[in-house]
Amino acid sequence: MSASLSKSRLQGLGTTIRHRCQQLLGPLALLGPAGIWLLLFLVLPTLLILDISLVPDLRPEDVGGAYGLGNYSRVFNPFDPRFDSVYLQVIWRSVYYATVSTIACLVLGFPVAYWLAIMAPRRWRNFLVVAFILPLWTSSLLRSYAWISILRPTGLLNTFITWLSDLIPGVDLPTQNWLYSSAAVFVGLTYNFLPYMVLILYASLEKLDISLLEAAADLGANPRQTFWKVTVPQTLPGIAAGCLLVFITSMGDFVVPTLLGGASSMTISRLIYNQFLGITRNWGLGSALSMILILAVSLAIALLLKYGDRDSVKEA
């Protein structure tokens, strides 16, 4: 009896397994290839970077090396004999550039998005929005390069300033070397990422209920009150998402600080680049810096998730 029972049980098991396999086939076929690819070329490499970042000063020619927190402690721990404040300075500078350009994008982008979403003629809205974000699709390298010819000492901006000073008697506007300064980096970053901000704010303002604005006005609120009490709270998720996006993209940007920043604008992404394809070839330190960058970006996202609206993150 036991034989027949176990046989039927086995058969049952066989069908279950076959059934299971068929059930799994769909998800595997759909999710398998992309999943494997992401695992191989994104997840595993990132884990590898984490691993290498724990080997102090690993260079490509080194054979192995002991684990330790040396790479991190020389960045963060002031009591480490190899501590160098320059790394914190670079991280701080990257955050500073990202913050200033985020604020600039918000201040410039909000009125534009507001006008496009609420005040512009309805039939032109889509066209105008697309036209505004169109430059986003063109090479960021070339758009940054375009700024070189404007900002350099004998470039267009200074030519224009000189022309203006000559035109208006008594006014002597100063010309200066705009290129290779923090100002150039701000301009470059704002120029590159303003369309993102406008796009996201536009999407958010478009959904704004105009009747709310009218109601506020009917109840006697002046335009400023309406703006701060109705418009801003209503679009806060969009504002947060836009700021996050601009912040993390400018934080990791390499091209703008490299081309426009010159000698005094080392940022974390330039420093990481230098550890791998540049002069110093310290893969261990470079990996640690890369992990710090990923962490900083994740932190920004986590903060938004905690305090902001989740939908807005997805919009981004």
Place this chain on the structure above:
Amino acid sequence: MPRKRSLYLPSSSRRLGSTRRRFLQGSAAAIAGVTLSNCRQNLSNQAAPEADPAATTPEEGGASGGDSGVLHVYTWADYTSDEMVNAFTEKTGIEVIVDIYDSNETMLAKMQAGGGDAYSIIYPSDYMVQQMIELNMLTKIDKERVTGLENIFDKWQDPVYDPGNSFSTPFAWGTTGLLYNTDILTDTPTDWDYLWENSSALSKRMTLLNDVRETMGMVLKSLGYSYNSTNPAEIEEAYERLIEIKPDLASFMSFGYEDGLLSGDLAVVMAYSVDALSSIAEDDTLNYVIPESGSSVWTDTLVIPTTAPNVDAAYEWLNFNLDPAIAQLNTETLFNATPNKVAYENLSDEFKNDEKLFPPEDLLAKCEGIAPVGDAAAVFDEFWTRATSA
């Protein structure tokens, strides 16, 4: 705009028992661990490639690169000309593709990262040759297959960086100095100190080489030390001096300053003689000076990396460049000083007597060659990172 599904939908993972889940987590971690330690091992293997060139197979590069007929050359920005490359192709039938790098260290980084497998010829400088030999990255040159080595000056027959020229062939030599626009500078710079003395007047109109050994070495020299100092205190002193003028530097750049100099965006730049002299040849408002306290004198060489896919073509390239006629052409058109005695003697007096190209012996005596500094390399790197990041 259609609404996206939430990123954070609770998944049905609760159905799995917690033991099972822990097991899965454990095995996933184990797999990851094994893979990672494998990776680490490979990393060090990769970094020390086997010296046997036959062991490395040329890699087919798909749409471009790798194919056996083409010679990929990895060199400095101004070391080849279309004229020269065409002459080579005409003579040998081998097509040449030239890629460029802007410092020895970036070239080394690219090669170590595995991005240089297509190159059969590289042009490292003296100290880098020595370093690459130590890293087993170079193929020993088969002297039987090379003709014309006897034409090289005695000075380069047995160089310190590569005794007996076993791994490299000297290609060109030159100096490092200051290139400036004579319309902008009222006085003539004579020494490195000029940069410090005029830093505020020339603020953001000066550049230094984006090269750790050249630039740190220059500051060391200006302090009266050696380019090859291994004393951390001296290197730190050099670093302190470098950051004095750092705020007034436009950029660290080894190439690409020419337009800036001509338009007046830049006033004075630290430059290699090769690039400086070809700029002057194009526009004589520029001038080049070798600082009187001395500078670096470098030799750039031709080497064949162990990963070279097309060794035969590489030897053709070596022999082609050892041809006195070609060496002479290179000096006349690219302004690198040739180590080839026959080519030198065939040059016109105008070139031979050009003290910027072939500096007088007493000035050369004050110059130094850059040599590997062993463990002090890390100190150089650290202060360089600090200087460029501050």
Place this chain on the structure above:
Amino acid sequence: MSFLGGLSLPKTWQGWLTIVLFGFMYGPIMVLGIYSFNDSRRYTSVWQGFSLRWYESLFQDARIFRALQDTLFVAIVAVAISSVLGTLMAIGLCKYYFPGKGIYRGASYLPLIIPDISIAVATLVFLASMAIPLSIWTIVAAHMVFCLAYIAVVVSSRLGSLDPNLEEAALDLGATPTQALIKVLLPQLMPAIVAGCLLAFVLSIDDLLISSFTAGGGANPLPLEIFSRIRNGVKPDMNALSVLLILASGMIAALAEYLRYKSSTLDR
């Protein structure tokens, strides 16, 4: 004073600011365009007369064409493969619930969040540690990561707005799941897939960092060539190149926006 069918001069400061910022966005591109016709030997801001010489010298530049060829090869192969993988992934994520789905979905969003430099560095170290020699195929592999992520995002957003009954109806009527996928789902998704592919294509063409770290075997995509030329001294034919590239990608962008617009109005 209405012209262009209702587009009149703005009456508010926001409107004027928008005009100024339109100038800010397009000004630098115009500057490149104007300089590309400047008949000067050198890189100068002084207008020397009209000339097409930089376009002529550009068209004789074999290096640029080789680089362009590499770029297009990478972009087309990466986007072609990613369009399949990314679409399947988006459908799979929409359809199935399974343990670890949150992690899977999170990983699929990573390429959009992690800075390029970190992805680039990780890929390089991974390839080096696996002793995979760098070639044009490693660039393709690395580009596929972000291409499939972007395509999946665009396709997912379209999937969310589709009517699930349609596919179920097909299944009820006896279609196999594969048939239902190909005959019912894919046609509906097509505009989103194409828009996603165009986005991925433009991103791939524009990518400097990831290509820098994964290029080898003589492959030299256009952004690398441009970056190297900017660093090693620019000749004015770069302006001409910029104009052509910006025009080309602008046209792709306009097409993508048009498709997206069409696909979103379809539901309304």
